[in-house]
Amino acid sequence: MSIELKGITKKFGALVANDSIDLKVARGEIHAILGENGAGKSTLMNIVYGLVNADSGKVLVEDKEVIINEPADALKYGIGMVHQHFMLIPVFTVAENIALGREQSKGGFLSLDEIKKKIKLLAEEFKFDIDPDSLIENLPVGVQQRVEIIKALIYDAKVLILDEPTAVLTPQETDELLSIMRTLKSKGTSIIFITHKLREVQDVADKITIIRLGKVVNTVASNTSQEELASMMVGRQVDLAPNKTEVKPGKIILDINNLSVSNSLGRKIIDSLSLQVRAGEILAIAGVQGNGQSELARAIVNLEDHVSGSIKLDQKEILGITVQDSLRAGIAYIPESRELDGLISSFSIVENLILDVHDISPAAKKGRLNPDYINDNSAKLVNEFDIRAQSIFDPASSLSGGNKQKVVLARELSREVKLVVASQPTRGLDVGSIEFVYEKLLAERSANRAILLLSSELDEVLELADRIAVIYKGEIVGEVGSDVSREKLGLMMAGIK
């Protein structure tokens, strides 16, 4: 089914999120949308889906104008969407989440049998491993993402909107999804695909529309080079390969010995893991999501409960001290889920920037906050880290994904630290922001800090790391240099030595 947008405009206060956007997607076309964080991609898609109402503009389905005021309207016209922020109810099972809104009843009782059958069929077809009866809150994000995808696919959408569906998928899962998209396309489904990964766009898209600051910059063919795409998105030249200078590793800063971490059910997530990171060195922990890397990062700042072994920071044991003491001992912690662990969404940017130091001088004096310093400091950081916000007093929840991440970075890296623990630091970021994060991490390296990078992005690991340790099922299964091939690294991450 073809879909066309004409002159879509949406303002949030003074901010023009969408500025008279035109977009045309033909039947059976995969149309990628590229744009910086905060360019207005999600807003545009939410308008098409009825979750946000446009100030002006038209939506045409099969060349006929349609009025979409709410998601129910979009669903009626066969528009399905995978949302950037999961629309899954944590305390419901997979089947309940997928059935919601289209429930079937038998004699007044809810019946989930049919939907479970459908889920199993689809999951088999797409080689997803999903149990319809498990609770969403017990599933890793990667699996939750698959549930979202199944939820959108199960009702045969004619137009499918995918808002960053690959952000938390493994390379293999991404490949599966891309091939699913091709299959759907051949059946005539139109797909609007949002991603920050240029490789995927080139792989699967028929056309690419680039949006910058709420306006369409251009619509190009998929054979456009990555460099060109990047510079159209950001409006300047982007260096896709960061500049790594020579740094001689210094003394051991982080020394982990025999670390074991169990979850609340007593199952071992990390098993007798040992590793060292030196000053001026980036050690990347490469691994497929869910092999213990999140727990490793959390254990270092003492956020995990059931931990044994030893963690030394600059020769001092830090295992078992409080989170605050860990951070103040000299650790910068960039958590993988910025919404959940990195920020307090309802707090302003200003407040989020002093979460870690709100009770000590100069942010606080004699038990009172010191607004002069706090506001100046925020203004400075917002400037330095290029955080795009209407006002520093806006709540963090109003920021786009990339800008939220920048707030976390700005806070964590503005402290005097010895060690940076960065967990999936570029997840969901645009190329410009990724370049920025890389620069910042490399600057920390040049300043002789030890950096532990936990990432499931092969490219990122290969670009940044001095050494790469591969984690699999909670154990380090091998260590390689950054000259290892993508293929070998991929195999190691899959547990094949």
Added chain:
Amino acid sequence: MSQLNALQKRRQSGVVTMAILLVIFTFIFYVTSSRVEPVIYSFYLGDEWKLISEWEIGSKSGVMIFLIFALIGVTISFIQFKNNKKITLGSLMFGFGSIMAFLSWAAAGKFIPLTGLLQAAVLLAVPLIFGSMAGLLCEKSGVINIAIEGQLLFSAFVSAVVASLSQNLILGLISAPIAGALVSWILAYFSIKFQVDQVILGFVINVLVLGLTNFFYTVLLVPYESTWNAAGSFSAIPIPVLSKIPVIGPILFNQTIIVYLMYLIVTVIQIALFKSKWGLRTRAVGELPIAADSVGIDVNKLRFRNVLIAGAVAGVGGAVFTIGAVGVFSQSMTAGAGFIALACLIFGKWSPKGAFIAALFFGFTNSLQSNLSIAGVPIPSEFMLMIPYIATIIAVSGLIGRVRAPAADGIPYLRGTK
């Protein structure tokens, strides 16, 4: 593995709490007690088949028997805990044993009509159950209902007045849910349409209802009592056969129509909430409304409807106070039952079953308290009044564990806001 997960820790603390309490109880009720007079428990009210009518036992021997029973309960809990199982059975035995030991100690030399005490417990629990179901229907769909008190009071008033004026109890009973829904409508309209803070709104509604009923009470119900405030009340309808079962029969099956209505409503809500399309949607809008919206569910419409239904349910509960019991309306006669109902909802972990049990427990401790006072037990009445609350604190701290409100409880839903 010596490390315990959160659930096991909670069970452990439950077992430890029980053990400590058992030691304390043994000390107070047995070791230091000098009471020897017998307690007479009566089990027979008159209508049911007779099994035994009375049981007489010396205070100290009674205490000992029941403390041993409680000890067995603690032991079973400990074994259950060690085997990584739920400690419910053991805890229930402990609770029962402790309460009976207390009774044997406190009522030395007195007469305790046990069946009557339990019957009164159910009766006292009924408005609480209706109230907590009303809270549940609202909160499960994401609207905090502080106005239960107002809903109860207003419908108590309306049902009394309607039944008086019409001299028809059934009409009174029909008017009650309408009155409750009316109060709910205010809550729904302002909190859903205009995003007024639900807690403040609920409070204002309570004050409003209190003022209104007080006003009409003084200007109408007092001067024209014989026409306006002479409703009379439903009499108990014994259910054939069932009501004849010794002990249980008179407690559960010789009650008024409103109590039977309560059984029905709790059952329907429990099943519908977890097994129907409406229930799934209700819980969805209470947890993550945007997810419900994104699959085409009209969040605010569903919330509005549920709040109205909740008001109607509370309304029936309000009728219990007047046409379900004393037959007349008196000023602020609900006396905080709406808030206790809210507490029951929370102690019951936002589940119909749980709230039902919590309310029964409140009813029981209340009835125990009044029975002991009537029997003339030499304990200061102020202390006696504390019993329901102390018992609740103990039950909650040791046994209930983590409670989680619906995630979107109290948060208005407006599409397009982050």
